[in-house]
Amino acid sequence: MRSIYGILLLCSVILWSSCRKDFDTTPSSGKLTFSKDTVYLDTVFTNIGSSTYNLTVHNKSDDDIRIPNIQLANGESSNYRLNVDGLPGKEFQNIDILAKDSIFIFVETTANIEDLSQTDNQFLYTDAIEFDTGSQQQKVELVTLIQDAHFLYPEKFADGTTETLSFGFDDEGNEILIKGFVLDDTELNFTNEKPYVIYGYAAVPSNKTLAIDAGARVHFHRESGLIVAQNGSLHVNGALSNDPEVLENEVIFEGDRLEPAFSEVAGQWGSIWLTQGSTNNQINYATIKNASVGIRMDSNDGTNQPTLIIKNTQIYNSANVGLLARTGFIEGENLVINNSGQASLNLSYGGRYTFTNSTFVNYFNNGFRQFPAVLIENLLETQENILVSDLIEANFYNCIIYGNENLELLFSKSDEAAFNYKFENCLIRFNDFNNLYAETPEYDFDNPTLFENSILNEDPVFKATELNQLQIGEESAANGLANPSTVTVQDILGTTRDINPDSGAYESVIFEE
Incomplete structure (x- = not known):
C-alpha cells in the first residue's frame, strides 16, 4: 500500500508541475519598475573602488517574464561592474523574473580619471543599465563623481x-x-x-x-x-x-x-x-x-x-x-x-x-x-x-x-x-x-x-x-561663565566674545527651530 501511495504522490507532483507557469515565460513588455530611476554612486577617488550600490527590478505583472538582454550601455568598455541576481558581468541574457517578484542588481565602479576628460580635477562619469532593446527598452542611469588626487x-x-x-x-x-x-x-x-x-x-x-x-x-x-x-x-x-x-x-x-x-x-x-x-x-x-x-x-x-x-x-x-x-x-x-x-x-x-x-x-x-x-x-x-x-x-x-x-x-x-x-x-x-x-x-x-x-x-x-x-544655546549654564581676563578674543567660528563671555569654544546663540 505504501508503494502505491508513493507512486500516486509522485504522479501528482509531476502532473502539478507540468501545469505550473513558472517555466512558461513571456517576453518583457517594457513595463518593468525600478527602485530608483538613477543610481548615484557617491564620489570616489580615481582608481579607488566604490561601495556597492543596489537596484531592485520589479515585475508587477501576473505573468512570469523573461528579459532577453540586460547590459551596460557602454558595454565591455564601461567602468561600472554589475552583479545581476548573483551573476557578475557587464551583459546578461534571458533573465527571468517571476510574477509579482523582483531581482537585485548590484553596481560598483573603479575609474582612472586620466582616461576621462576632466575639469577642476573631477569628472562626472555616467553610464546606464539597459533592459531589452528596441521599443521595449528601459534604462536606469548610473552617475558617479570621480575625483583626482x-x-x-x-x-x-x-x-x-x-x-x-x-x-x-x-x-x-x-x-x-x-x-x-x-x-x-x-x-x-x-x-x-x-x-x-x-x-x-x-x-x-x-x-x-x-x-x-x-x-x-x-x-x-x-x-x-x-x-x-x-x-x-x-x-x-x-x-x-x-x-x-x-x-x-x-x-x-x-x-x-x-x-x-x-x-x-x-x-x-x-x-x-x-x-x-x-x-x-x-x-x-x-x-x-x-x-x-x-x-x-x-x-x-x-x-x-x-x-x-x-x-x-x-x-x-x-x-x-x-x-x-x-x-x-x-x-x-x-x-x-x-x-x-x-x-x-x-x-x-x-x-x-x-x-x-x-x-x-x-x-x-x-x-x-x-x-x-x-x-x-x-x-x-x-x-x-x-x-x-x-x-x-x-x-x-x-x-x-x-x-x-x-x-x-x-x-x-x-x-x-x-x-x-x-x-x-x-x-x-x-x-x-x-x-x-x-x-x-x-x-x-x-x-x-x-x-x-x-x-x-x-x-x-x-x-x-x-x-x-x-x-x-542662550540658556546654557556656560553662558557668561568665562573670565573676561583669560578668555579668547574670538570663538572658534570667529565671533567676537562680548563683555560677558561664555565658557567653551563657542559663544552662545539662539537656536533656530
Missing part, C-alpha cells in the same frame, strides 16, 4: 615587500616596523589644489617641516596616518571659513571613503603622531575625524616652548582617544573634541598643558565606554612597571567638560611625582551620586586652589551632540 604611498620592491619605517626594537630584540615612507622635499607642502590620499604612514623627516595650506584635504587609507619625526615639525595653516558647513578654508583630515555612509564612522585610519622630539608643531583651523587616535603626542622636545600649539580645531569620532599626550607640552585654544571610544582628552604620564575656551565632551554611543571625557594622569602603566612623570601643570580656563556619563573628569595620580592642575570658570559634569570620591582631595570642588568659579552638572544646552554640533 595626489597619491602618496610606500614603495613596493621587486621581491614583493613594501617600504617600512623602523621604530626601534621590542623587549625581545625584534625590530618594530610599520608600513610607511619618508616624505621627500617635493612633498613637504600640501596645497589645496586637489586632495591628498595617503597609504601607510607618511613621515616628516628630522629637521624638516610639513606645511599644509588652508583648504587642503588629507585622506588616509585604513591603517595609515602621519608621523612627525624627532626635530621635525607639522604646520597646519588652516583659516576661518565663511561657510561652517563646507569649511572651505579649514584643513580636513579624514579617511579615504567619501560615501556619506562613512562620513562619521570612527577608526577608519590611524593617527597624526607627533613622536618624541618633534618640535614647533602648530595646528590652526583643522578638523580631524574618524581616526583611531586623532592626535598622539609622545614627550616634549625639552625646550621652554610648547611642542604643540593647537587652535580652532575640532577632533571627532576617534575610535580610542581624541587627543592623547604623554609627557606633552601643549597650549590649546578653541579646541573641540567629541565622540571618542575611550577618552576625548587623555593627558597621560605628566607634562605641561594649558587649554583656554575649549569644549571637551564625549557622547560616544557606539558601545560601552569606561573612560571619562577628560582623563589626567602622572603615570603610565606597562605590562611590567608603573612609570611616573611630573604633571608640572594642567590648566583649564573657561572650558566645558561634559558628556553622557556621570563622571566626565577623572584623575589617576601617583604620589611619587608632582600632580598640579587647576580649573577656572569651567562647567564640569561630575555627578558622584555614590560618593565614590567624596573623601578624595583631588575632587574637592570647593577648594579654590584647584577649582575656581567652576560649576558642576548644570546643562550646557548643546545644539546637537549626535551631530558633533557643540554650539551652546
Whole structure:
C-alpha cells in the first residue's frame, strides 16, 4: 500500500508541475519598475573602488517574464561592474523574473580619471543599465563623481615587500616596523589644489617641516596616518571659513571613503603622531575625524616652548582617544573634541598643558565606554612597571567638560611625582551620586586652589551632540561663565566674545527651530 501511495504522490507532483507557469515565460513588455530611476554612486577617488550600490527590478505583472538582454550601455568598455541576481558581468541574457517578484542588481565602479576628460580635477562619469532593446527598452542611469588626487604611498620592491619605517626594537630584540615612507622635499607642502590620499604612514623627516595650506584635504587609507619625526615639525595653516558647513578654508583630515555612509564612522585610519622630539608643531583651523587616535603626542622636545600649539580645531569620532599626550607640552585654544571610544582628552604620564575656551565632551554611543571625557594622569602603566612623570601643570580656563556619563573628569595620580592642575570658570559634569570620591582631595570642588568659579552638572544646552554640533544655546549654564581676563578674543567660528563671555569654544546663540 505504501508503494502505491508513493507512486500516486509522485504522479501528482509531476502532473502539478507540468501545469505550473513558472517555466512558461513571456517576453518583457517594457513595463518593468525600478527602485530608483538613477543610481548615484557617491564620489570616489580615481582608481579607488566604490561601495556597492543596489537596484531592485520589479515585475508587477501576473505573468512570469523573461528579459532577453540586460547590459551596460557602454558595454565591455564601461567602468561600472554589475552583479545581476548573483551573476557578475557587464551583459546578461534571458533573465527571468517571476510574477509579482523582483531581482537585485548590484553596481560598483573603479575609474582612472586620466582616461576621462576632466575639469577642476573631477569628472562626472555616467553610464546606464539597459533592459531589452528596441521599443521595449528601459534604462536606469548610473552617475558617479570621480575625483583626482595626489597619491602618496610606500614603495613596493621587486621581491614583493613594501617600504617600512623602523621604530626601534621590542623587549625581545625584534625590530618594530610599520608600513610607511619618508616624505621627500617635493612633498613637504600640501596645497589645496586637489586632495591628498595617503597609504601607510607618511613621515616628516628630522629637521624638516610639513606645511599644509588652508583648504587642503588629507585622506588616509585604513591603517595609515602621519608621523612627525624627532626635530621635525607639522604646520597646519588652516583659516576661518565663511561657510561652517563646507569649511572651505579649514584643513580636513579624514579617511579615504567619501560615501556619506562613512562620513562619521570612527577608526577608519590611524593617527597624526607627533613622536618624541618633534618640535614647533602648530595646528590652526583643522578638523580631524574618524581616526583611531586623532592626535598622539609622545614627550616634549625639552625646550621652554610648547611642542604643540593647537587652535580652532575640532577632533571627532576617534575610535580610542581624541587627543592623547604623554609627557606633552601643549597650549590649546578653541579646541573641540567629541565622540571618542575611550577618552576625548587623555593627558597621560605628566607634562605641561594649558587649554583656554575649549569644549571637551564625549557622547560616544557606539558601545560601552569606561573612560571619562577628560582623563589626567602622572603615570603610565606597562605590562611590567608603573612609570611616573611630573604633571608640572594642567590648566583649564573657561572650558566645558561634559558628556553622557556621570563622571566626565577623572584623575589617576601617583604620589611619587608632582600632580598640579587647576580649573577656572569651567562647567564640569561630575555627578558622584555614590560618593565614590567624596573623601578624595583631588575632587574637592570647593577648594579654590584647584577649582575656581567652576560649576558642576548644570546643562550646557548643546545644539546637537549626535551631530558633533557643540554650539551652546542662550540658556546654557556656560553662558557668561568665562573670565573676561583669560578668555579668547574670538570663538572658534570667529565671533567676537562680548563683555560677558561664555565658557567653551563657542559663544552662545539662539537656536533656530
